[in-house]
Amino acid sequence: MQLKELAAPGSEITVANPNARHNLGVGIFEDCAIRFAGSVGYYAASLLDGPEVLIEGNAGWAVGDNMMSGKITVTRDAGASAGSTMRGGELFIGGNAGARAGISMKGGSLVIGGNAGFLTGFMMQKGRIIICGDAGEALGDSMYEGAIYVAGNIASLGADATVEEMTEDELIDVLTVLEARGITDKRSFTKVVSAKRFYNYDSLERLEKSAL
Amino acid sequence: MVMGSSQIWSPWIIDDIHAKAELGRYRIRGFSSFQKVTHFDDLTFLSTGLTRFPLEGYKERCNTRTVIGGLHCENPLVLETPVYISGMSYGALSANAKVALGKAAAMVGSASCTGDGGMLPGERAASDKLIYQVLPSRYGFNPHHLVDAQAIEIVVGQGAKPGTGGMLMGVKVQDDVAEMRDLPLGIDQRSPARHPDWLGPDDLAIKIEQLREATDWRLPVHVKLGACRVDDDVKLAAKAGADAIVIDSMMAGTGASAEVLLEHSGIPTVPAIVMAREALRELGLYGKVSLIASGGIRSGADAAKALALGADAVAIGIGALVALNCNKEIPESNFEEEVGVPAGYCRFCQTGKCPVGIATQDPVLMSRLDPDEGAERVANFINSMTMEMTLLTRSLGKGDVHSLEPEDLAALTIEASAMARVPLVGTNKVFGE
């Protein structure tokens, strides 16, 4: 709460020794810069609109949860549900991300420098996920829209996820995002999207048929 | 020669099998459970005779003001009546319906609730007190809307479909509904059953703290539970830090649910309230953590009985929609032609063909609902409920609806006695104890 009071447009705030505590940097709507000099716990830099946040260490579950806009950098690993339901902005995980990264994501970019865990992109709706390392099992399970780009291996695709050819423009976009993060050694990616087989029930009751 | 008909293979069971034989999947419909279960009608009030001093039913003071939450937050939700309007999404309902409900609640000094589709600007503008839901899907979830709300409700489950997510058929996932939810146009939306960022009551405690941080510890946090394993769930919600617990029973309504869940999961409202009350008592939190009951609340009598059993407030869903004109033939409608059944029998909210403009996204149908007139009807209904409650309360010699207690009730059936834990009429016996 103190952090929110300090946050003003253009201000720069450093939090020393965050000690993996939960709910640090929540609900800040100002275009300010916040630096956590160490690991943070659950829901770090969540419910944000605007700030640029640097986490010098690991993050717990749901870092960047429901971010509207802004930029978050985690220098090391992130726990489960990184970038859950995020709607805009960019979340960068320098290390590995745990299970369910980008779950129910609704926009923005989630960039993972290392590996991504089980169920990454589960029920993803919009936006993009870029994974420089390997992706765990059930990648993109039940995703609606959006795209997941994986430089490494994919353990398995989730239900209704499928591989699609990547356009040159897309590749340039992805490379540009990575280059801004200082990653230049990844040149080719597998693109995963929704197969859209679950969009509608293929059977309708009499009454529903007339409604549609 | 007809020899009678089977009670086991009734005409609707036969029809149900025919329908599934065509469909190859479970059936989906709106409205609520059709099961006949123990309900408030099975309880009766013991008004005053010679032992007590009755208050004049029409004029003497009877408080209805209701304070929800406050244990962990600065600004509890203060309502002028213990009746508020429960969460129903923009998407399931039309914009006109959402605005009418918000406005009706404001007219009676009460609250309404957003539902699984985000906060509609018109609804925010029309409402005085608006409860913002945090659902597994987080459709349209926006932290700016969160801080702009008067209370937060984390939805763990819904009485109409506990343990599963919501549903919105493609016919309603159109235009700005699809846009607000970030969904492709026309898909049959199946909301997740689990929250994306917490998976157990231990993590929920941290999630609640996050929402409090984001709202500067001002707003009450409600946790809404589908009534199933009430005792454990209520205790866990309270331990996780809820200010209020909403217990939504198997009689609760829905815009679309798998019929198998509507009919075959959850428990009725009466035992749900009693179990929740006892769970809070065990933790020493009864009267500190607020208890809200919902599911099948149809009148002031139902609401008064819910309060007597231990609820602090009730939330109404279908009741408010019926006041809006649900299942009423109006000059513009033709139920038989439009949904295939006469008014009074419609439960086709999921088709989006609502003949009265409530559960639809069709602009022509929606125009059949005037939000101002609708708001007035709903406000009238809530006022009627409040008056019914105060009338009963005064007849019991009480000047505050929150003075209602289980001892004011008797049960008309053995089942109701066991579930409500009040004596059967004509006996001193509480069955099951």
Add this chain to the structure above:
Amino acid sequence: MCGVSGILHKSAGFASGLSPVGEQLIRMLEPMTHRGRDSSGVTVVGEDLEGDLVVRLWTGSVREAADVLARAEETVRRAGGVVCSSHHTGQFLRLVVNFEGETSELAAALLETPGVALHSIGHTSEVIKDVGTPVAMDQRHDIGAIRGTHGIGHVRMATESRVDVNHAHPFWAYPFPDVSVVHNGQLTNYHKLRRMYEDQGHHFQTGNDSELIAVYLADKLAHGEQLDDALRSSLDDLDGTFTYLVATREGLGYAKDEWSAKPLVTMETDDVIAIASEEVALRGILPPGMEGEEIDRVEPQKSEVMTWLL
């Protein structure tokens, strides 16, 4: 639901001396108190005992504790054991005994002693658990003073069973000495499996679903399975959600369900393996001067099993 923690000193052993495992477990649990305040507990393994076995008992009445202790001593003697030392702190009873027979026989005899709940029997370990927070437990039981080689700990937010001392974790794998578990999650085939194990003669002391994991592992170990294999088969046999830790005389292990529903992070340094629900717990044991330092921690994913042996 809950918080779990575990620690193992790699270089530990009787030669290099014992480590402050009790104190470290408390330091890991304390910052996770938000995950559960109903009860707390630890198992410390590798204690240096003056006898063969340490027995931990609990009795429902503080007034009868001395009598119950006397009865328990008598039970040990009748089973052919020798009581080296015994004392009770309130309702908690601790006996160190020399016993050469089958532990299962001693356990069965103790269970039949009126007024006794059996928390653990171990050659080098004991289960200590109580209601309330870890700090309160430490104050009552002086956990911080217990040294050992490794151990596990727990804070509990009760889900589907009652809150009392006996329902607290860790659960000892009756009648296997030195095997105990702590669990975060909810098993959803508990009642069915419990009935099956009861039909086979296994004994349950509580209504806590987590006790089933202890019994499950005891059954597997009794059939000669390796710990690693037992943990792995539990991934298929247990339904619902779980991250659980197990301590044995030889080491530590964990198993994490196919849903990856319950958090876990692990950290390995030159000296220790530390595992916990949250990083904040791992940071609790960083040596002075290291508090602000970054740590390499691994977040296990789904269907994972790991064991570390001394």
